[in-house]
Amino acid sequence: MEILGIDIGGSGIKGAIVDTLHGILVTDRHRIDTPDPSTPEAVAIVVRQLVEHFNWNGAVGCTFPAIVKRGVVYSAANVDKSWIGTDAHALFTDITGLPFMVLNDADAAGIAEMGFGAGRDHKGIVMILTFGTGIGSAIFVNQTLVPNTELGHLEIRGKEAERRASDATRKRKQWSWEEWAKRVNEYLAHVEFLFSPDLIIMGGGVSKKHEEFAKYLKTNAPLVPAQLLNDAGIIGAALAARRWME
Numbered sequence: 001m002e003i004l005g006i007d008i009g010g011s012g013i014k015g016a017i018v019d020t021l022h023g024i025l026v027t028d029r030h031r032i033d034t035p036d037p038s039t040p041e042a043v044a045i046v047v048r049q050l051v052e053h054f055n056w057n058g059a060v061g062c063t064f065p066a067i068v069k070r071g072v073v074y075s076a077a078n079v080d081k082s083w084i085g086t087d088a089h090a091l092f093t094d095i096t097g098l099p100f101m102v103l104n105d106a107d108a109a110g111i112a113e114m115g116f117g118a119g120r121d122h123k124g125i126v127m128i129l130t131f132g133t134g135i136g137s138a139i140f141v142n143q144t145l146v147p148n149t150e151l152g153h154l155e156i157r158g159k160e161a162e163r164r165a166s167d168a169t170r171k172r173k174q175w176s177w178e179e180w181a182k183r184v185n186e187y188l189a190h191v192e193f194l195f196s197p198d199l200i201i202m203g204g205g206v207s208k209k210h211e212e213f214a215k216y217l218k219t220n221a222p223l224v225p226a227q228l229l230n231d232a233g234i235i236g237a238a239l240a241a242r243r244w245m246e
């Protein structure tokens, strides 16, 4: 079954049509800059533009970089604060006339990696951590997602982890990979102490540079790069929409 996947991020909003049986994109990705300010109305217009770009007339799976429960957004760390309390599901359905399933971006990336990527067939506790504008997290226990875990907001030395160790912070501070990896190691040690994962999958914008920094990272559990790279959000959103419709 084909479903349009949309991945809403702090800097770009990307979409592609996904073959949900095989977990692959069947079209090129189309990307539009995230509007600034990223208000619900402005983002909804971009979502409609993506639907129109693909001439799409079916179900849509859509990620959002915040806590999302039953389609309603409950936080807004890297998007306009007016999202808090917004029913994203209703907003996108109204503006496009199509059925939408909206979920957290890291949860979507995790669903894709567990189904078709680095976590395929893995039992036990698997953590997906995405490093981009913020730090996203998804935890799977024997392949079942515990949604909205928000581990990018753990406090390390009195500061939110994603302010210390996200990829956006690395770029802003112009750190080398080694300097950034020191902060990431501190964060990973904390997360491992709290959750004792069996496998850590590192995703987000940095995943395509994995070989540059992997040598500096130290963990107890095996740490592997996300295999679906930046497509994980789009693919996971489409997979989640399919499950939601079944």
Ligand code: BGC
Pocket: 064, 065, 066, 067, 075, 077, 078, 104, 105, 106, 107, 130, 132, 133, 134, 135, 136, 137, 150, 152, 162
């Ligand atoms: C948000 C999470 C999101 C992560 C990655 C964090 O700031 O609170 O919901 O998954 O960024 O985008």
